Every structure is written in C-alpha cells, then in structure tokens.
Amino acid sequence: MLIDQDKCIGCRKCVPYCTAGAIYIEGKKAKINLDECVECGVCYRVKVCPSDAFFQQPLEWPRSVRAIYSDPLNVHKETGLAGRGTEEIKTNDVTGRFKPGHIGIAIEVGRPGVCSRLRELEKMSVALMKEGVEFEPKNPLTNLIDKETGKLPPEILDEKVISAIIEISVPKSRFLEIIRVIEETATTMDTVFSLDVASCRVGDTWEAEELLSEAGIYYRPNAKINLGLGKPPFVSV
C-alpha cells in the first residue's frame, strides 16, 4: 500500500488503523514503512483518509505473499476460499476430511495480531516435516513448503504477514508427541502463534479433548463446532 504524498493532508487519522504499525508521520505527511506493511488493505478499505490518498501498488512476487496471508479478501487458487485457511471442520460433515482416529492440528503463526516474518513459520514447518506428519494439501501454504525439508522458498523468508497457518493431521497415537514438538519449537520463535486441534465426535466424547484431558493439557472453554447439517453427509466407505 502507498500514500499519495500530494493528496495526504497529514491529519494522522489513518495511523492507528494500521494492523502492522507501519504508518508514520514525517514532514507533516503520512508515510508507510514498506518493510513493516503487511498489505492487509485495512487502511484503504475503511476509508478513514479524508483526501483518499491511499492506493494499492501492483504486488509482485515475493511481496505478493504479504497480501495472500494478510488480506482475507484474497481468494486462494488452492482453496477457492477467501481467507488464510481451508474449509477445515466448517464442512467436515460433507467432506469427511477429519476422520475418527485422526486429529487435525493448526498452528497459526503471527496470530493474534502480532504478525510474523515467514522465517519464523519456517522453524515450525521444518520441525514438523522432520516428524513426517501429513500437511493439509488444500492449505494455501502447503504448496510453498518443501516436502522433504519443510523449508520455504528463501526469497519469501523476510516477508511479513498478519498470520499464516500450518495445517497437519496426525493419528491419535502420535498426537501428544507432536504437541510436544510444537511446544518445544515455540521456544525458538520470535513471534506468537495460536494453536488448535480438530477432532470428531465418537460416542459422547470429542477425541482430542479426551487425549488432552488425560495428558493434563490446557484447552480453552470456547470452541467451534460443526453441527452436521450439511448435505449430502459424508459417508465412510
């Protein structure tokens, strides 16, 4: 994002709206630190500028990854969805993507609101690739991750995003071991991440919750639940 310096009246109204703290005032004009800007588009969309000075410059690779993982209006070719993730559990009643006996894990690096260079995310993808876990093929990040090393293309490592999500699936038997790997890798990272786990209802219990409770691992009281109203329902064969 850029600010037309001829139009800017230096009113400062835009400054707090920036999700990455990239807008600053210099010489009575608002400017954008392009190294910090994540290309989320908030400053442009909220129309806070009284002189309509914001404009979107063409984004070329590798800078384009900033918008891909920061502006939820971007529709990913891998998912057909706007946003940073996948349909995940939201359509699991129809897709059957998460099956009994397996736990989905999502690691959203940079969330909540701290942002991250993709270099930080790579620490996690490398650690998980070493474990041989299955990365979700429809996740818009997966096709950027080297399938042997877990590394990202070197030219995108310094790109900054609001957040990007690693989505994996593990058999129940490996769930706690992988959670431990994630916790250990967290200590090496210079940002935060939000961690969540997806599982099916088996009988009267949620599979992940049962394992978490047994291991004494904390989980929050709020959750997101698919109600099984989608049609046609997924039927396991």
Place this chain on the structure above:
Amino acid sequence: MTHTLHRQGNEESLAKDYTILAMPSSGLNSEGSLPKLQKALEIFMRHDPVNIGDSKGGSRFSLGGDEEVKKILVENELVHAVYRTREQLIDVLVELKKADLGLSVTVGGLMDHIEQCCKAAELKPHTIVQSLGIKGKLEKLPNPKVLEIATMCGHHLVSFDLITSLVERVKKGRMSSEAAGKELAKCCICGVFNPARAAEIIDVMVGKEAESMV
C-alpha cells in the same frame, strides 16, 4: 483456519458472544448455493444479530447495512452472524434445521453452551475445533483487555493501536463505547466482530462499569 476461534476473555464475557456461519463445500455442494446462502442470511437477520457479514464481501459495519451484505452475496460463499444470547442461538438453529438448506453450519462460543443449544435444537454436534491458546513469545502481546477485543476479528484486521486509541477517546468523553465498538467493527470485513461485547470491554477499561456499580 478458525477465524471465529481463539476469542479471549473470561467465561462471563464469552457467554455474550456466539458466532454462526453457514457455507457449502467447494466442488461438493457449492453449485446452486446462492439462494441457500441468501436464505441462511435471512434466517440470521430475523434473530437480531449484533453483526452479520460474508467472507468475500463485507459486514454490516464495513458495508453500511444488512441489505448491502445481502446484495453482494455470491455463489460458494460463507455467511456469518454474531449473537449475544443462547436463546437467540437456539432460535436460529431451530429455524436452520427446519429450513434444511444442506449447507454446513458451524457455531463458535463456550463449548458447554453450544452443546446445550444443540440439544435444545435437537442437533447432533459433528466435529470440533478446540483452542490450546497462544504460544511462543507471549511478551509481544498487548494488555489482555486489548487482546479480548482484537481476537474478535480472527483475521486480525482490528489493530491493537486502534483499540488503544479509541479507548483513550472514550476515556476523554469524546466518543461513546458503543460508537467505538462499531468503529472497530468496520475493520473486520467478514462480520464476526462483536461490537456490543467490545463496548462492554471498553467500559471496563475506562472504569465506567466500576463507576456504575457504585
């Protein structure tokens, strides 16, 4: 994943914050989904939500009204609404079940409460996502109240600085907490931000709640 998960706050505050979304699955039942999405949105709108929106177009607050949200809906989309009470959520679920749209429906909120609502609406929960919280360099996080507000936009389009700035304006009497909540909601384009809960948190931050209790 999970833009309506990871909302921070205590259980008392989260008990006034329920999100719902309806969507088809791309390539499986997305063809011809537009009228179903419109119907789902109409059902949402009938039960007094504090926000509505869709993932590709905008929200009540970013677009300037509910009819605008409805107008811009397209095929293979995802529609959202936010409610303040379990009673509202049950009414919506009962109506959605009766409508039998075939869209997948996902609800976010306190786990026990959602399960109670499902029981009341005679629905059987299918799959869950649970939050294990925030990990990593936690010293980079802002104060917990700012985080409670910020996490109501799961794409994190509501900046910590804007929250702090509007709280200051409310504190100085230049803006009401309700207006601040709505201003913050403009940044969240898919309509899952709860401006009423944001206003309540801001009241706590500026000490208004404490004053009114004296």
